[in-house]
Amino acid sequence: MADLKKISQDIEKYVGGRENISGVAHCATRLRIVLKDNSLADLKNLKMST
Numbered sequence: 001m002a003d004l005k006k007i008s009q010d011i012e013k014y015v016g017g018r019e020n021i022s023g024v025a026h027c028a029t030r031l032r033i034v035l036k037d038n039s040l041a042d043l044k045n046l047k048m049s050t
């Protein structure tokens with residue numbers, strides 16, 4: 001089983017940090033994160049960490 005704490009820390013890091021997150025919502029299959037500045041997100045590493 002994946003380490004959920006590590007995954008959440010990676011997500012936070014790769015979206016530009018906690019201060020760059022303006023909202024979060026989830027459904028059964030997705031985590032939706034609204035960012036203040038999309039250019040701070042590291043999408044390449046975010047995709048690799050999941």
